[in-house]
Amino acid sequence: MGVQRRRFLAGLGAGATAITAGCLQFGGDTDGPAVAGETLTLTTTTSTYDTGLLDEIHPDFEGMYGVSVDAVAQGTGAALESARNGDSDVVMVHARGLEDDFMRNGYGVNRRDLMFNDFVIVGPEGDPAGIQGMGSATEALTAIAEAGVTFVSRGDNSGTHTKELNLWEAAEGEPGGDWYQETGSGMGEALNIANQQGAYTLSDRGTFLSRRSDSDLVILVQGPIKDGAEILANPYGVIAVNPAIHDNANYDLAMAYIGWLTSPGVQDAISNYKRNGEQLFYPEAISENPNFQQYVPEGWNSDSSE
């Protein structure tokens, strides 16, 4: 019965494909996969969106399923909030702590590690706080705070901002005083502000590289990609919105998207994506050694009484 139905559907699909060959998203009911013609709403972070990676890889997914992806670029905090309200189907963000809260509260399911890059501490070439080459990001921040040199903070509840706050916490320093400026702006703007003022800031490597040509800032403290401090790692995760909480969430398509993103072909495409000749993201989804922690909040285990 099931086989017959499948064969019928296959025939129907082939016929429909032949009839509508050359047409895009035409007659969503019979043409191709059952999700054809639907829209996947992805809320993601400005740092992923602004690199142009999504525009580069999405046409493949859209063509494969005959769907369209609406990518909304927000800060990590806002992207998760949209998903919490059921306004998106899938999120791609980079703040593990916030992602874990999101999952613990039941809003997200089936998290996967997707890719990573790293953060770097950038500043003026003169380096007034003398942090160049420091192996420890927290020591570097402490040095900046003690020297009282201007530090530009995103201040927008983004993944980068969250990382910065975690670093201050680890450095046991309270960011404050005239030298600490919360700008409430995107990474490109924050880099511009830092450049104008000869200030330090924390940036993801991708955005810094793509903006380097019109800036006098240089990388002073490296992240793990260039053998720097592990604490500066910047992992991206992708999570489907839980259809048990939001029944309007397009769960089928969200899972198709996650499956596609973590497939070998797309992971290769991510690693091949370059801007100004530099690789921006390092794929992380495919590994011979299972990493079960990617599916659950950090530190969760089945023995704990959750």
Next chain:
Amino acid sequence: MIVSPEVVVQPLAAVIDFPFSGGYVWSITYVSLYVSLIAVTLSTLFGVPVAIGMAFSEFPGRQFVKSVINTGMGFPSVVVGLAVLFLVSNQGPLGSMNLVFTREAMIISQFVLATPPITAISLASISGVSDRVRDAAHVLGGTRLDVALVVLKEARYGIATAILAGFGRAISEVGSVLIVGGNITGADGISKTRTLTTAIQLEARQGQYETAMILGAILLVLVLVINAIVIRFGDQGVGR
């Protein structure tokens, strides 16, 4: 003295083809115009009759309604955006209509923003028509309707200004359309909910100030052209 739009747009197109792919600029311009024009049309259909009604009648609380409308003129667009987001979000009262991150949601917020200036300026211009005009129309044997029509004819420039002010507020607005529209472009580079203003915001966020300025220039030209058309239209109205 009015420069034909082609003369202005053509050299700009040569410039903007460089940083952006083909249909991108046209599609965000189209979305800007689509959302703003529909919203302003709806605001006009709602606001002008309200202004007429208020100008020709007395009712308790009239002054209060007037001050509410005047307050609406200064309402921050981000707040309107948040309110509309709560309305159309899947958790909100209109959640079942799936309006979040669509042009329709943008039209709702633009409508909320454009209606107060259109209503208030129309009301002011209708109220501002000299009593002598009203009296003259009355003395010449006009019915209430005739008087109203005469007054409206006198006030038409003011009403046109009101509509232009509403249009200006809608098309130059960035905060609310960013929140409720989501600034979405398809992977093919064709805008879904990205407008000129949110595109400018995006470029500025990335620190691409030059391309942001180019888009700003296009927006300025667009507003100039619309203003010229409306004023031209008004002058022809006088000729007839």
